[in-house]
Amino acid sequence: MSLSNRPRVLVVDDNAAFLDNLQELLGDAGYQVYGASSCREARERAREGFDVALVDLRLPDGEGTALARELKEKVPESEVVLLTGFATLETAVSAVRAGACAYLMKPCAPNELLLTLEQAMRQVRLQEEKRELARRAQVTEKLAAVGTMTAGLSHEIRNPLNAAALQLSVLERRIRRLAEEQQPHLLDPLLLVRDEIRRLDHILEDFLQFARPREFRPESVEVKLLLRRVVDLLGGQAESRRVRLMLEGDGGESMPPVMGEEERLRQVLINLAINALEATPAEGLVRVAASREGDMALIIVDDSGSGVPMEIRDRLFEPFFTTKAQGSGLGLSIVHAIVTQHGGSLEVGSSPEGGARFFLRLPLAR
Incomplete structure (x- = not known):
């Protein structure tokens, strides 16, 4: 798997040894890992994007719950897992309120951490699939609208365009019979209108061709x-x-x-x-x-x-x-x-x- 396709994990913890261990463990497991030791550094790292953030509850310049809520707002399609060495009922409730998808005690077993990360990634992929389905539904609605408009466009727009183009052609021939010094100030606006009619005709042709693809004869x-x-x-x-x-x-x-x-x-x-x-x-x-x-x-x-x-x-x-x-x-x-x-x-x-x-x-x- 290329580096750009690997899931991105942001680890936020002020314990340098713990941070190094997580980076090594998760890197070996196929994740692309970014480290941060403070809220300020985590905010900067978050600009690069991430899929899952592992956030320590207590950081030198702020609370992990507040940072988790902030990260979720900045990257709504991501998931956050909170880490703590001091688990209480209050901190668990705060984690849920902050939008965290999981809550782990430090030190946590490698298998438990990797399982929690995979569950978080499943949520990220599920949200991505939902967005893709919504995008496809939008495209389908647009295509249906194009199909509905096509029949009317063919006659209601093309016929007046053709008539206008014909009259402009007649007018151009009449102008070119005038003295040369009289032609430029009359021809310039006429040619501009002609070009705009051609542009409209090309747009119409795009609509018609997209809505009514021809039979394929290779x-x-x-x-x-x-x-x-x-x-x-x-x-x-x-x-x-x-x-x-x-x-x-x-x-x-x-x-x-x-x-x-x-x-x-x-x-x-x-x-x-x-x-x-x-x-x-x-x-x-x-x-x-x-x-x-x-x-x-x-x-x-x-x-x-x-x-x-x-x-x-x-x-x-x-x-x-x-x-x-x-x-x-x-x-x-x-x-x-x-x-x-x-x-x-x-x-x-x-x-x-x-x-x-x-x-x-x-x-x-x-």
Whole structure:
């Protein structure tokens, strides 16, 4: 198990020898352990996050019960176990009131401590599962709302948009017949409105495509040709942004084809590449590469932008979740749905270039 996946335990005790013993015992048991010898130090450590806190009842700068209550407020999804060498009925009641899930006498047997910790971790995992179920229920409700709106959107919005676009086109042709000195102050607002209509049309298309996914009809798709078309298509956009867009290596030339729909896979890669271009500052780099990974094709899109913060990576493919000021928040959700339909996977990580790295895996044709 990697360090980042190990359960995190915060041990708060002013007895240095006891603290060292607990850190060694819990570390050997597979926990990631942080130590603190005072309330002040515990508050600082708590900012890093934790799953379970073991808190001594008596600390040099405060009471453990007050600290337990404070830690629960700061990290509600965590659990707290209070430790004491002076157990009384009053301290046990105080522990319960402070929100502690267990109360242990010091010195406690290693087996008893590990069992109590595992029970606390079960509570943490249960709360996490409840939050995940609630999140999925929210997503399901959003999808149901999209489905309900779709039929009306198709006619009630697209028809007026098409009519407005047609009239703007007629107006543009009439303006261009005028003298050149009269055109700019008339064309500028017209072109702005036209671009906004196009943006609305793209948002509407996202809604329709997400709510009504097409039937899947896979065929053999050459990775090399797919990537080359995407890079060529976006070359002008990259140049206008002064970003270098490159296809690394042989671009999948030595790789067997994948099974899928070329048009939809192209849509996936265009979306990922455009996001990378938009996130990359001038003179930056967006790199596309392909390699074989067992029976899968691995396509990587790197950029030298600011990257995707860890705290939002889990939500990146949720419907309607977006960090952009404009847009439907459906682009990456649609991409993820297409990849899943192809039997593949899509993940986000950190790029060696300092920005984001998207890992796209697709099954090879057999």
